[in-house]
Amino acid sequence: MSGIRPLRAADRDAWLPLWNAYLEFYREALSSEQTALTFDRLIDSESGMRGAIATDADDQAIGFVHWLPHASTWSRADVCYLEDLFVDPTARGEGVGRALIRHVEEWARTAGCAHVYWLTQAGNAAARGLYDRLAEDTGFVQYVLRPEEA
Numbered sequence: 001m002s003g004i005r006p007l008r009a010a011d012r013d014a015w016l017p018l019w020n021a022y023l024e025f026y027r028e029a030l031s032s033e034q035t036a037l038t039f040d041r042l043i044d045s046e047s048g049m050r051g052a053i054a055t056d057a058d059d060q061a062i063g064f065v066h067w068l069p070h071a072s073t074w075s076r077a078d079v080c081y082l083e084d085l086f087v088d089p090t091a092r093g094e095g096v097g098r099a100l101i102r103h104v105e106e107w108a109r110t111a112g113c114a115h116v117y118w119l120t121q122a123g124n125a126a127a128r129g130l131y132d133r134l135a136e137d138t139g140f141v142q143y144v145l146r147p148e149e150a
Helices: 007-025 032-043 096-111 125-134
Strands: 002-007 049-056 063-070 077-085
Touching: 002 077, 002 096, 007 032, 007 049, 007 077, 007 125, 032 049, 063 096, 077 096, 096 125
Parallel strands: none
Antiparallel strands: 002 049, 049 063, 063 077
């Protein structure tokens, strides 16, 4: 890995194949309009969302991370939700995922956030192996209620 930097408008074409692979991994399908909105939010400093991209020695995109800070009822300081993390399969095992998480951790520290948290699927053993070394498994279980489908 060469480095990690904030996403910028010029990264759209490099980010998109990684985003699509991420969605495929989680068996999700989003409209092209939602994907465009997501990217636009990530590069808009006023949106509240943040994004960074990891590149290799040839400046090719090999991973990304997206996060957002928000207020919390349990803390005076904001907390930071790491929403999306993906590393190209050809770059896994090289410390890219760890570096992306550490990038968010440093951002959160600088921003004064109380903590960084994230979710993953219970069966995502490879990712959980890394996460178990970096963070505390709180044991919480996620539930999703979709009002538009009720």
